[in-house]
Amino acid sequence: MSAHLILRVVAKLLIPLILIFGFYVHFHAKYAPGGAFQAGVILASALILYALIFGMDAARKAVPPWAARVVLALGAFIFAAVGFVSLFFGENFLDYNVLLPTDYRAQYLGIILVEIGVLMTVTAVIIAIFYAFAGRSPEITDEDW
Amino acid sequence: MMGDLTQYFDYVLMAMLLAVGVAVIRLRNLFAIVMLTGVYSLLSAAWFTSLDALDVGFTEAAVGAGISTVLLLAAMLLTSRECDKVSVSRHWAALAVCVAAGAVLLYALPDMPVYGSPDTPVNAGVGMEYMDRTADDLKKIPNVVTAVLGSYRGFDTMGEVFVVFAAGVGVALLMGLSGRRREEDE
Amino acid sequence: MLEMLSERFVYVVIIVLMMTGLYALIATGNLVKRMVGLTIFQTSVFLLYITMGKVFGGVPPILDYKDLSNGTLDPNQLYSNPLPHVLILTAIVVGVATLAMGLALVVRIREAYGTIEDDAISEADYSLELEKGV
Numbered sequence: 001m002s003a004h005l006i007l008r009v010v011a012k013l014l015i016p017l018i019l020i021f022g023f024y025v026h027f028h029a030k031y032a033p034g035g036a037f038q039a040g041v042i043l044a045s046a047l048i049l050y051a052l053i054f055g056m057d058a059a060r061k062a063v064p065p066w067a068a069r070v071v072l073a074l075g076a077f078i079f080a081a082v083g084f085v086s087l088f089f090g091e092n093f094l095d096y097n098v099l100l101p102t103d104y105r106a107q108y109l110g111i112i113l114v115e116i117g118v119l120m121t122v123t124a125v126i127i128a129i130f131y132a133f134a135g136r137s138p139e140i141t142d143e144d145w
Numbered sequence: 146m147m148g149d150l151t152q153y154f155d156y157v158l159m160a161m162l163l164a165v166g167v168a169v170i171r172l173r174n175l176f177a178i179v180m181l182t183g184v185y186s187l188l189s190a191a192w193f194t195s196l197d198a199l200d201v202g203f204t205e206a207a208v209g210a211g212i213s214t215v216l217l218l219a220a221m222l223l224t225s226r227e228c229d230k231v232s233v234s235r236h237w238a239a240l241a242v243c244v245a246a247g248a249v250l251l252y253a254l255p256d257m258p259v260y261g262s263p264d265t266p267v268n269a270g271v272g273m274e275y276m277d278r279t280a281d282d283l284k285k286i287p288n289v290v291t292a293v294l295g296s297y298r299g300f301d302t303m304g305e306v307f308v309v310f311a312a313g314v315g316v317a318l319l320m321g322l323s324g325r326r327r328e329e330d331e
Numbered sequence: 332m333l334e335m336l337s338e339r340f341v342y343v344v345i346i347v348l349m350m351t352g353l354y355a356l357i358a359t360g361n362l363v364k365r366m367v368g369l370t371i372f373q374t375s376v377f378l379l380y381i382t383m384g385k386v387f388g389g390v391p392p393i394l395d396y397k398d399l400s401n402g403t404l405d406p407n408q409l410y411s412n413p414l415p416h417v418l419i420l421t422a423i424v425v426g427v428a429t430l431a432m433g434l435a436l437v438v439r440i441r442e443a444y445g446t447i448e449d450d451a452i453s454e455a456d457y458s459l460e461l462e463k464g465v
Contacts, residue, residue, distance in 0.1 A: 048212075166348055209426075
């Protein structure tokens with residue numbers, strides 16, 4: 001792996017920027033194009049780049065496969081839980097107005113909570129799928145580059 | 146009929162998409178096919194952007210052109226690099242199916258809404274209502290797509306998230322839960 | 332007839348693109364190429380939805396934040412339809428998840444049969460049945 005010096009340096013510079021961009025896309029989605037689905041994919045692609053440059057073992061150390069599986073389930077759980085909270089307070093499923101007294105603020109909070117759930121699931125699913133495929137890939141030899 | 150500047154982009158992108166599609170049919174080298182699929186996704190992302198669907202263009206560029214290509218490359222590495230030649234009869238069968246299906250779809254063409262018109266059933270119905278209601282209900286959220294996705298159609302989105310969840314679990318079950326290399330498992 | 336066609340020309344091209352994907356799907360025995368054909372078909376369907384939501388002279392469905400805060404939104408401003416965007420945005424992510432599922436099955440088939448050409452797979456199945464004497 002030591003042969004790809006330029007790739008390693010560029011990747012080290014790029015990965016933090018990709019992560020920041022992913023979070024920007026997520027948290028700025030209410031004002032500009034973007035959203036949890038895109039942000040999840042961008043965050044996962046940062047890890048994919050890391051795995052491609054530094055190898056699968058380093059990537060597995062950074063984000064262990066069990067963590068991806070836990071987050072994958074947790075995100076879907078958060079989404080459904082927000083729905084059940086409204087149900088619990090006697091409103092319709094996923095009616096955010098019960099969360100706060102002011103209606104539009106409650107909607108705002110509800111969208112934020114739900115989007116966090118989506119972000120977690122999408123990121124973790126893409127990472128889990130990548131691990132599943134890359135775990136089987138034969139190592140790419142230098143002649144194949 | 147009022148026109149729009151973006152129509153000129155349409156014709157260029159349509160021509161490019163058709164060229165890529167025909168190339169995918171004709172090629173037999175899987176690596177070239179996979180890369181052309183990425184090109185196809187990126188071109189359609191460009192078209193989505195010119196059609197005012199910024200969020201969709203963004204998603205297609207990240208997911209279709211990025212992640213799909215990575216997955217197809219990984220699958221290609223694990224399986225084969227070349228397609229086998231197929232018999233001529235199969236090409237004729239495919240052509241017959243495509244002509245028949247395309248004829249049925251084209252038969253339905255007069256019922257489609259006029260392209261770009263603001264008063265078709267598609268654009269005069271519930272979709273545009275969200276534009277007005279978002280300003281009243283949500284007050285502080287200018288991006289209507291996010292508002293509809295998270296609030297008005299939250300239940301839809303929940304269904305989609307669970308489909309993604311199920312697909313992730315399914316892949317993990319098919320390919321091994323540990324994500325480790327097979328030699329280490331056995 | 333000609334006016335009808337010229338107003339809907341974009342749909343004609345998208346139907347042709349769909350058929351391109353369908354052709355790539357049928358006219359091959361290779362399972363990976365089939366998934367590629369399916370992806371092309373799927374992307375073309377997305378294009379169909381988004382072109383329907385386009386409004387000439389419209390802008391992307393994002394309101395102006397300043398006008399929104401002050402309550403001075405221009406009521407005559409045309410926007411493209413946000414609803415198809417929402418539907419397709421989620422569909423794209425679901426599409427990649429199902430693509431991954433299909434490719435996982437292809438990889439497993441390759442591990443079990445040693446090939447991903449459908450003729451060879453049927454052949455292997457057939458000879459296995461003969462061996463078993465079913």
